[in-house]
Amino acid sequence: MIGSHVWVEDPDDAWLDGEVIEINGEEIKVKCTAKTVVAKTSSSYPKDPEFPECGVDDMTKLAYLHEPGVLQNLKCRYDANEIYVMQKYKGAALGELSPHPFAVADSAYRQMINEGISQAILVSGESGAGKTESTKMLMRYLAYMGGRVSNAEERSVEQKVLESNPVLEAFGNAKTVRNNNSSRFGKFVEIQFDQRGRISGAAIRTYLLERSRVCQVSDPERNYHCFYMLCSARKEDVEKYKLGNPRTFHYLNQSNCIELDALNDSEEYIATRRAMDVVGISEEEQDAIFRVVAAILHLGNVEFSKGQETDASEPKNDKSRFHLKTAAELFICEWKTSNMPLLFRCDEKSLEESLCKRVFVTRDETITKALDPNAAALSRDALAKIVYSKLFDWLVEKINVAIGQDKESKFLIGVLDIYGFESFKTNRCLTGCHLPACL
Numbered sequence: 368m369i370g371s372h373v374w375v376e377d378p379d380d381a382w383l384d385g386e387v388i389e390i391n392g393e394e395i396k397v398k399c400t401a402k403t404v405v406a407k408t409s410s411s412y413p414k415d416p417e418f419p420e421c422g423v424d425d426m427t428k429l430a431y432l433h434e435p436g437v438l439q440n441l442k443c444r445y446d447a448n449e450i451y452v453m454q455k456y457k458g459a460a461l462g463e464l465s466p467h468p469f470a471v472a473d474s475a476y477r478q479m480i481n482e483g484i485s486q487a488i489l490v491s492g493e494s495g496a497g498k499t500e501s502t503k504m505l506m507r508y509l510a511y512m513g514g515r516v517s518n519a520e521e522r523s524v525e526q527k528v529l530e531s532n533p534v535l536e537a538f539g540n541a542k543t544v545r546n547n548n549s550s551r552f553g554k555f556v557e558i559q560f561d562q563r564g565r566i567s568g569a570a571i572r573t574y575l576l577e578r579s580r581v582c583q584v585s586d587p588e589r590n591y592h593c594f595y596m597l598c599s600a601r602k603e604d605v606e607k608y609k610l611g612n613p614r615t616f617h618y619l620n621q622s623n624c625i626e627l628d629a630l631n632d633s634e635e636y637i638a639t640r641r642a643m644d645v646v647g648i649s650e651e652e653q654d655a656i657f658r659v660v661a662a663i664l665h666l667g668n669v670e671f672s673k674g675q676e677t678d679a680s681e682p683k684n685d686k687s688r689f690h691l692k693t694a695a696e697l698f699i700c701e702w703k704t705s706n707m708p709l710l711f712r713c714d715e716k717s718l719e720e721s722l723c724k725r726v727f728v729t730r731d732e733t734i735t736k737a738l739d740p741n742a743a744a745l746s747r748d749a750l751a752k753i754v755y756s757k758l759f760d761w762l763v764e765k766i767n768v769a770i771g772q773d774k775e776s777k778f779l780i781g782v783l784d785i786y787g788f789e790s791f792k793t794n795r796c797l798t799g800c801h802l803p804a805c806l
């Protein structure tokens with residue numbers, strides 16, 4: 368209708384708003400502030416003439432829930448620069464104040480105290496929607512409500528839970544098309560409380576780590592952050608683990624995306640090591656962890672060619688032999704005080720045999736079959752995936768031991784940061800459909 372206000376798409380500014388001044392069949396002429404544009408009626412959206420100047424605090428209050436409307440509201444809220452403080456939400460009824468994770472956490476905490484029933488909060492949404500960041504806010508609020516006064520030397524349970532995030536994200540997050548810090552695993556954080564509503568313990572349970580990413584990455588995504596961090600580590604560490612430019616490693620160079628604008632890998636390496644200190648992972652254990660990470664990179668560079676026997680394989684050249692030898696050396700880790708079950712003793716020869724041969728055990732005998740180069744490369748990738756996922760499980764276990772669980776706790780609040788999913792125009796995919804991709 369002539370005179371009505373609409374949004375039209377613009378190649379520079381995404382969306383422009385203006386008044387319809389002419390209608391020609393399927394096309395409309397719209398007078399915007401800086402220019403007059405012609406657009407298709409089907410790709411224009413109505414604009415709410417009564418949209419409040421500072422936006423609305425709840426998107427469901429928008430008169431029109433379409434992309435330009437949501438973006439306009441986000442811009443207004445961002446410009447308003449409103450700071451949300453936890454104190455304000457304490458005791459406020461749900462819906463009384465602007466929607467925020469603090470409001471949900473407060474409601475869960477109060478219901479737990481008043482009704483004596485454990486609570487669970489499910490954080491759901493598309494990849495990049497902000498689930499992990501919201502989960503951190505929920506945990507911060509629960510720590511604020513149920514935290515104990517701790518002495519300066521000993522860190523409290525809630526501090527340890529919050530500080531474990533950078534460690535988990537270094538090993539379980541990666542850059543994807545939608546999110547530079549996408550969680551590639553599901554996480555259920557259980558905060559345990561005593562009778563008086565004070566935090567007495569916590570446990571982190573993770574599931575479905577996307578293993579395939581370890582050896583398969585496509586443009587414009589990246590492998591797990593820890594690989595790039597280690598390649599950009601301090602010089603002595605890079606030399607110790609015989610690393611270098613990430614572009615020289617097969618598990619990283621399948622994608623052209625190596626550096627990220629907003630992420631400094633060498634700073635992240637330092638921050639991750641610091642977070643590991645705080646969580647209670649010793650220097651020795653940290654070294655073992657990064658040896659495994661480096662060994663996986665070297666393993667990925669082992670290529671195979673045809674061996675002497677039929678259908679057999681062997682490392683392709685001196686370069687492959689070097690990486691095989693280095694991987695074997697890095698995998699050997701043993702120390703007196705700790706017992707790290709994921710690490711194993713291995714030497715170059717036995718590593719080569721385990722990749723180039725398959726052993727079948729029958730009731731009466733053991734048969735060894737040689738593998739062709741393609742099958743050997745698949746064995747190599749399978750080993751990389753299993754070692755990485757065991758490393759991740761070990762890290763989670765270690766963090767849990769450091770945090771400490773309260774087996775006698777009266778109630779708990781669980782926060783589920785669900786595995787992110789992508790919403791496609793066609794082939795809509797539910798979280799469960801990711802299962803095969805993670806195996």
Ligand SMILES: Nc1ncnc2c1ncn2[C@@H]1O[C@H](COP(=O)(O)OP(=O)(O)OP(=O)(O)O)[C@@H](O)[C@H]1O
Pocket residue numbers: 492493494495496497498499500501546547548549550551786787788
């Ligand atoms: N409350 C927030 N304040 C500022 N930035 C945020 C907030 N929430 C999310 N972001 C931004 O969006 C990015 C994606 O958020 P987040 O990692 O929480 O998404 P996600 O839903 O967990 O995605 P995935 O399913 O891929 O893990 C963050 O790295 C951050 O840049």
Ligand SMILES: [Mg+2]
Pocket residue numbers: 498499500548549550784787
């Ligand atoms: Mg996430």
